[in-house]
Amino acid sequence: MKSIADKREQEKRIVAQMIQLYCKKQHHRSDLCPDCREVLSYAIDRSNHCPFMESKTFCSNCKVHCYRPEMRTKIREIMRFSGPRMLLYHPVLAVSHMLLTVKERMHKT
Template sequence: MNKKNKVEKKRQKEQYVVEEMIRLYCRKNHKEYDKTTGKMCPSCQELSDYARLRSQKCPFMEEKTFCANCKVHCYKPEMREKIRVVMRFSGPRMLLYHPVLERV
């Protein structure tokens, strides 16, 4: 696997994990979450779309670890606070709801 493919695979995995964390947060905190389809409320969907866009444009994907450790904060302050709330809520719960993702 070449370098570009590894970076793209890492990007896709990060996007998936973040989306699942947002989905978990939405499911447990918002009444608008649709349990039958898994569709998030508009606010959480907006955050998920924003996080995906930020990940797609990240110039440090190849060597980065976590966005919180990055020297460049590309999230708008409002969105950064929203994702921080989601991470604090979902992070500890991911082990229960997505144990496989925690190991990868």
């Protein structure tokens, strides 16, 4: 079982890679644009202060939505774009994410 710190770091790595992929493909930049940098900073801050890290798998599965509405909209857009593309660019992370999602859904039923 992963420690809370390990889970937190993994979540931050995955979010960062998804935001980087989004910015590269949508904004045609090799580095993060100011808007994407702001979303990444916000997501990392939310992850650093999450009191539910021990029991949750992903923010989307959390009962408490701590993102401000405008940031929630932005991160959803990023996830919708980057999620399917992660299979091409980061296949191990994508498959791991899918397996955890399926496992959590099976556990809830």
